[in-house]
Amino acid sequence: MIEDGRIVQHKCEYEKVLGYKYHPESDTISISHTSVQKNILSKRDILAQTAKIFDPLSLCAPVTVKAKILLRKLWLFKLSWDQKVPTDIMTIWSNLAEDLSGLRNLSFSRQAVDSDSPLKLYICDASPQAYGFVIYGLQNGKSQIIFSKVKVAPMKAKTLPMMELLAVFIAFKALSMLLRTYSNIKIENIIVSVGAQVILSWLLSDNGNAKSLYTRNRIRDFHDMKENFTKEFGMIIHYKYVPSVENPADLLSHGVSLEKFKEKLDLWTCMDSSGTRELAYKYLELPESGKPATCGKCFS
Structure with missing residues (x-):
């Protein structure tokens, strides 16, 4: 301007x-x-x-x-x-x-993405008193927050895996809207980062084996949504494991004080606690279908 x-x-x-x-x-x-x-x-x-x-x-x-x-x-x-x-x-x-x-x-960078460069989207989930997600755009080795969304847990208590599944569920709802908004930008990859092995199993398996009927229905809804998403945008979604301690969306779980938020602001705004804005995630990448790969270091 x-x-x-x-x-x-x-x-x-x-x-x-x-x-x-x-x-x-x-x-x-x-x-x-x-x-x-x-x-x-x-x-x-x-x-x-x-x-x-x-x-x-x-x-x-x-x-x-x-x-x-x-x-x-x-x-x-x-x-x-x-x-x-x-x-x-x-x-x-x-x-x-x-x-x-x-x-x-507090101030945040106005420019989240550049329309002239290919874009990768990272989605992270959260839990238990509140559940939500935060979406980041990665371009030229640097990442920036695009937006996030958080909801409080239902009044009727849900299990922790159920809460994390709900976080992924609302993230996918927002993802379709985001891709339509960024229709003029080339999206290279979409990476869903999840911090629980059971959630990865549900996301990667066509048949959810959860005991709860509510959970099985949400798993089915998720796979229906993913199928429609693939048909509309022709993109394959990749999955990665991220430890909770390094997951910026984990800040949504219980909420933090303003002082703590200032300390974690680099992690929150650009997925990096060092302040360099360089993406440092090198976690286990999982296949698109079948059971998730196991890694003792990641899941111990």
Whole structure:
């Protein structure tokens, strides 16, 4: 915008773009300024304050998911909307409100992908109080977050493998939308990174042997979705194992404080904890069909 003279000239240091603040000088985006109140009394108050954070790409999801998990906890307590919440909840919210207000000080690279270079997509999953995924684009040896999505666990308890399967399930739903959006970009590979051997077995086997009927139905839905995906886009999906400690989507599992999020920001935004933005994943790559390959180091 600066080079071609299309930048709007005014005294404000940022533009408003899709709810974010865009800074042309640094080519970064950030959360719009919000003031989250610390003093709350009810579940209604917490929901109202949480809704102030507008982050459609879920760039700050590892922090904002803590508010969703807290609301889920209040539902489990069976509190009414205007009933006073317990003192310990007020304390938790007070600390969380400071973190939510501080998100406006973080900035993220505006450019996620380059339309002139081939692109590889990496999808990582998460679990157990919340489940979700984060999608990265890899070009020219460098990676950048595109967007993420996270949901809290259902009120009815699910097993950990079931939660991880749900994460992969919603990731595939978003993947079709993403490929249609990036129809002008050449997609070289799609890699699904999963951190559980049982999930890999379900994804790579045509017949899920799970005991739960709900799980078997989700496995069947996944394979139907994958078949439709292959027919529409003609692409083969590759699978890789990634240890939880090095999986950026693992930050979505329980949520993290703002301070912890700042420490893990390089891992979250570009899948690299060293800050070099060079992709370092060299994990076990699995075949498209059949049982997953075994690796003592990976699955021990």
